[in-house]
Amino acid sequence: MATIKRKSEKTFDVLIYLLVTVICLICLYPMLYVLFASFSNGYRIYSHVGPIWYPLGFSLDGYRVVLSNPDVWTGYKNTLIYVVFGTVFSMVMTIIGAFVLSRRGYKLKKFFTMFLVLTMYLHGGMIPTFMVVRTLGILNTYIAIIIVGAVGTWNMIIMKTSFQAIPQGLEEAATIDGANDLQVLFHIILPTSKATLAVIVLFYMVGIWNSWFNSMIYLQDRSKFPLQLFLREILISASEMEGNADIQSGVGISYVKELLKYCTIIVATVPILCVYPFVQKYFVKGVMMGSLKE
Amino acid sequence: MKRRICLLLALVMALSVCAAASAEITYPLTENFGDKTLSWWHSLRAASYESSHDDNICWQAIEKNTGIDVKWIHPATGTEAEKLSLLFVSGDLPDIIQIDGYLETAGGSAAGVDDGNFVELTDYLMDNAPAYVAAITASDLAYAMATTADGRVTEFDQIKQTAPQYSRETLRVDIQEEIGWGDKMPVTIDDYTQLFADLKEHGYWGWAPTSSGLQTHFMFAYGIHNTFFLDEDGSVAFGPYTEAYKDYLKQMNAWWEAGYLYPDFTGSITRSALFDNKEVGLLITPSDISYGAAKLAGYEIYIVNYPRLYEGQQYRFETTTWDAVPADGIRTVVTTKCADPELAIQFLNYGYTEEGALIYNWGIEGTTYTVDADGKKVYTDTMLNNPTVPASSGQYVYKLHFGPKLAEPDVSCNPGTIGDPKALYFRELYSDDTTVDSTGIIFATLTVDQSVERAEYMTDIDTYYKEMALKFILGDLDIDENWDTYMSTMQSMGIEEAIAITQEAVDAFNAKEIPTEWIAASAK
Structure with missing residues (x-):
């Protein structure tokens, strides 16, 4: 920047940078803590009180146990299945819904919008939804996890708004050239909404990657559990250690369990973290695009 | 009275030894029932080290010896209570459920029997689970704890001596x-x-x-x-x-x-x-x-040793017991969806037989333990010094620390306790203190109605007294000044009623006697 800044402006900038740095550190620290802890010595982590700034001792015991746990690999496989198929299915349904609702002059538009928005405020409840899934006969199947909650109303509304923001002239030009609705969708709307699509894909991916509740409710077979359910299992059994200690063995405590939780968090989060940098560039552009109605 | 009980106990114990030797159930059960499968909902206690009991050498041995193929259903650790509620909603109950501490409905397995979800075991036991009958009739306390207020048996409990205090x-x-x-x-x-x-x-x-x-x-x-x-x-x-x-x-x-x-x-x-x-x-x-x-x-x-007000004071709240009694919270039930409850009950009886209890308590001879020249069982390094599985998890993988079984006490078979002589020494320290007893402890359980009724009072009372306790201790409220208000508030919230309900349960518990035909059955 070549502009000359006044002194007060400079101090202001410095303050802003400081503030942002502090906020960044606050956000980053929990992740660093987990990272450091995962490489530490289990006993030292267990007996440590307060923050840590570097690994306490060094050991890979936690990672050895986590990576030799067959459940972690089963979980990875299943999570990939859920993320890939779930995201594709969710995107298809969301695009279809958003496209229909963004058509001008569609008579039932208001009714369907109301209907969809209603689901953001009112839920069927856990047990009734469970009964529906059970009656459909998809309990304990991959399909239950992919279908239930596939469409996020919020995502659909963002997408609808972004579709509406596309200048009408573009669509009309295509229609005059003889394009039907599907051709308009595939050749005009989707290519011009790439940024929004990328963002929504990310929302769905991260959502599915992190979800465990539906799997907990609808799955019974451990061979179908996603990674997050196994992660939760490891975290809970590690935090219960002290409570169970009175009936468990004393001398056998190796404190590996303490490490396990940190290592599992790292193993379960790093892959999805890697997706962010690739989609980041769409972020600002994408969310902004849908937010303003002209 | 006391002598009579002692005599009775001695008799029962002597008889139960015979019972174990001449139990009429012969394993494997395939001879009478053919090849059968039972489904068992069972939580994993060491999920980091085993992903199914199918891979567990102890369960494999138990399935082989009983001739039953068990189809395991393992909920994810930490979701047991929710999954159990969903099981009842869906109605797809497995044959056997390890309800342990996860069943949240008031009244526990007795309520489950009343609701038609679980099988009442009382009438089946004599013919199908003689070893369990022997275990729960071994003492008045064991019997009273293993049965409901009206003398029904609704679950298989783990039977264990929990003393010495830990x-x-x-x-x-x-x-x-x-x-x-x-x-x-x-x-x-x-x-x-x-x-x-x-x-x-x-x-x-x-x-x-x-x-x-x-x-x-x-x-x-x-x-x-x-x-x-x-x-x-x-x-x-x-x-x-x-x-x-x-x-x-x-x-x-x-x-x-x-x-x-x-x-x-x-x-x-x-x-x-x-x-x-x-x-x-x-x-x-x-x-x-x-x-x-x-x-x-x-x-x-x-x-x-425990703190006292004055030296030699009688300490009435030892929470462990030297009697082998139902251990808190390790409970197994047979559901009404089970096509052949007799088979399931005979199968569960296995953990109370000498042969079955040995696998539960020690694992597999040669792999997890060896027997030395004096006949003393010693754990191998697989259990005690395993580089990949710590002993605290090993006791769910190489032996079965919890389950429907006649458990040996920790001081005899817990790898963590006996693996190190000093640990065993500390565990047994002061266990001979004669000024300690358990006369202040309530062993009685409430009936379904009683627990519902008492819970109505206790929800508010619990919140109130816990809040007040901290206020008093931290000095936010002066104890002398506010004591009368505190006591009268407790009274107005219904603490006296809650005490009366508990008293009823205790009276019923004390009045229970082991039915004579059961003693006869365990003598068979």
Whole structure:
């Protein structure tokens, strides 16, 4: 920047940078803590009180146990299945819904919008939804996890708004050239909404990657559990250690369990973290695009 | 009366030994039933080290010896209670459920029987589970605990002797030297006051009490429990609704005001870590655990006997028992969806037979334990020094620490306790103290109606007294000034009614007698 800044402006900038740095550190620290802890010595982590700034001792015991746990690999496989198929299915349904609702002059538009928005405020409840899934006969199947909650109303509304923001002239030009609705969708709307699509894909991916509740409710077979359910299992059994200690063995405590939780968090989060940098560039552009109605 | 019980006990024990030898159930069960499959909903206790009981060598042996192919259903750890509720909603019940502590409905398995979900076992037991009958008729206490108020059996309990007591006061040798106590042990509450004062002088906090401020070991010295208990006349009382409770609160308040208690004790802290880091001088924890931690960190510990008001005071709240009785919270039920309950019951009976209990308690001979020349069983390194599976998880993978079984006590077969002579020494320390008994403990369980009725009162009462306890201890409210209001509020919230309900349950419990035909059955 070549502009000359006044002194007060400079101090202001410095303050802003400081503030942002502090906020960044606050956000980053929990992740660093987990990272450091995962490489530490289990006993030292267990007996440590307060923050840590570097690994306490060094050991890979936690990672050895986590990576030799067959459940972690089963979980990875299943999570990939859920993320890939779930995201594709969710995107298809969301695009279809958003496209229909963004058509001008569609008579039932208001009714369907109301209907969809209603689901953001009112839920069927856990047990009734469970009964529906059970009656459909998809309990304990991959399909239950992919279908239930596939469409996020919020995502659909963002997408609808972004579709509406596309200048009408573009669509009309295509229609005059003889394009039907599907051709308009595939050749005009989707290519011009790439940024929004990328963002929504990310929302769905991260959502599915992190979800465990539906799997907990609808799955019974451990061979179908996603990674997050196994992660939760490891975290809970590690935090219960002290409570169970009175009936468990004393001398056998190796404190590996303490490490396990940190290592599992790292193993379960790093892959999805890697997706962010690739989609980041769409972020600002994408969310902004849908937010303003002209 | 007492002699009669003793005689009866001796008789029953003698008979039950015979029963184990001549049980009429022969395993494998395939001869009578053919090849059968049973489904069993069972939580994994060491999910990091086994992903299904199909891979567990002990369960494999049990399935092979009984001739039953078990189809395992393992809920994800930490979701057991939710999954169990969903099981009932969906109605797709497996044949056998390990309900343990996960069943949240009032009344437990008895309510499940009343609702038509579980099979009532009472009439099946004599013919199909002689070993279990022998186990629960071994003492009056075992029988009373294994049956409902009206004498029904609704579940298979793990039968275990839990004594000697594991939770103890622990001190560090290095700190005790430093503050000039040497090997002198605190005995009375006044000794503890002195100990805390000396600790404070040397820059240590005295102790971090349990976050509610109601530390049972110290309450016991005042002759009260932190919940319902039996007073010296044998009638039911509620700890935080007694005059002795006021003395306890005053003592805690005095310690707090003097700065002896760890200031964050109400928050989420790891007490053992505070002790390891020399922040506090006293830790109340299972003795073998504190010994294991100390060994790892490289310091020595003292284990101290219970605190008393005066030397030689009778301590009425030993929470462990030398009788083999139903252990709290390890419970197995057979569901009404089971096509062949007799088969399931005969199968579950296996854990109470000599052969079955051996697998549950010790694992597989040659792999997890060996028998030395004197006939003494010794764990192998697979159990004790396994580089990949710590013994605390190993006892679910290489033996079955919990389950429908006749459990050997920890001091005989818990790898953590017997793996190190010092740990065993600490666990058994003071176990011969004759001034300790369990006369203050309530073993009775409530009927479904009683527990629903009592819960109505107790929900509010629990919130109230816990809130008040901290206010009194932390000095937010003056104890003398507010005591009468506190007691009258407790009364108006219905504590007397709750006590009366508990009294009913205790009376019914005390009146129960082992039916004679059961004694005969276990003698068969």
